[in-house]
Amino acid sequence: MSREKAPILKVSKLVKRFGGFHALDGLSFHVVPGEILGLVGPNGSGKTTAINVISGLYAPDGGEVVFDGTSSGGVASHRLVHRGINRTFQVPKPFLSLTVRENIQVALAYGGATGAPSIPELLEDFRLKEVADRPAADLNSAQQKMLDLTRALATRPRLLLLDELAAGLNPAELDWIAGRIKALASTGMAIIVVEHLMGFIEQITDRVIVLNAGKEIFEGTLATAVREPQVIEVFLGGEHAH
Numbered sequence: 349m350s351r352e353k354a355p356i357l358k359v360s361k362l363v364k365r366f367g368g369f370h371a372l373d374g375l376s377f378h379v380v381p382g383e384i385l386g387l388v389g390p391n392g393s394g395k396t397t398a399i400n401v402i403s404g405l406y407a408p409d410g411g412e413v414v415f416d417g418t419s420s421g422g423v424a425s426h427r428l429v430h431r432g433i434n435r436t437f438q439v440p441k442p443f444l445s446l447t448v449r450e451n452i453q454v455a456l457a458y459g460g461a462t463g464a465p466s467i468p469e470l471l472e473d474f475r476l477k478e479v480a481d482r483p484a485a486d487l488n489s490a491q492q493k494m495l496d497l498t499r500a501l502a503t504r505p506r507l508l509l510l511d512e513l514a515a516g517l518n519p520a521e522l523d524w525i526a527g528r529i530k531a532l533a534s535t536g537m538a539i540i541v542v543e544h545l546m547g548f549i550e551q552i553t554d555r556v557i558v559l560n561a562g563k564e565i566f567e568g569t570l571a572t573a574v575r576e577p578q579v580i581e582v583f584l585g586g587e588h589a590h
């Protein structure tokens with residue numbers, strides 16, 4: 349059903365170079381409101397770079413990013429946050445000396461979004477109530493990831509980019525966070541998930557894009573992807589055969 353909606357994000361022929369190396373080499377895809385799209389691919393295939401360009405951390409060297417009908421490639425992260433794009437980081441960087449509550453307060457103030465979730469709601473929904481008044485430095489890595497997510501959600505994004513949020517979570521935590529992510533998508537939020545855990549990707553995504561060397565090599569469901577010879581070759585040939 350979500351596939352019938354107009355895309356909120358369209359990425360066309362995106363190029364990102366580091367020196368002479370093409371981390372993204374003509375990547376195109378779209379995501380619609382309420383959809384959870386997985387970006388998968390072997391190490392170094394360009395997943396995080398895609399997130400970094402879409403979230404404004406890097407300017408693209410070619411191609412186009414269109415968010416909500418407006419070109420957004422090369423627009424700075426803080427401006428994109430106010431337009432409705434936010435993200436989490438593989439390695440979260442909260443204000444370590446501030447409490448969890450204060451970290452969320454900063455994000456709420458920064459976002460200034462009407463209709464943003466409240467601090468008690470965020471603390472409750474992401475299991476941070478018990479540690480609300482502890483400095484972020486005291487949190488374990490799963491809690492730091494949850495704080496990073498609440499920080500992004502406090503700005504009320506319409507497009508949320510999750511970069512390896514699930515890494516390091518135990519199976520029970522994975523099930524729980526999968527439910528939370530699906531609940532966010534059911535509110536109409538578009539979500540792009542970069543993740544190596546295929547079971548988790550299968551559980552939450554509507555569709556995946558498989559990347560290799562900065563290009564899309566497959567688009568469709570994960571169940572179909574794992575039967576594609578080219579996808580199998582990239583994962584098994586590239587990562588495990590040597």
Ligand SMILES: Nc1ncnc2c1ncn2[C@@H]1O[C@H](COP(=O)(O)OP(=O)(O)OP(=O)(O)O)[C@@H](O)[C@H]1O
Nearest residue numbers: 366370371389390391392393394395396397398544
């Ligand atoms: N800031 C940078 N400077 C130079 N090279 C970079 C930079 N960021 C990424 N790269 C290179 O671009 C390629 C793509 O990296 P990227 O982090 O996007 O891959 P990835 O698919 O997210 O990998 P992983 O699954 O290991 O996180 C890699 O070869 C990486 O070394």
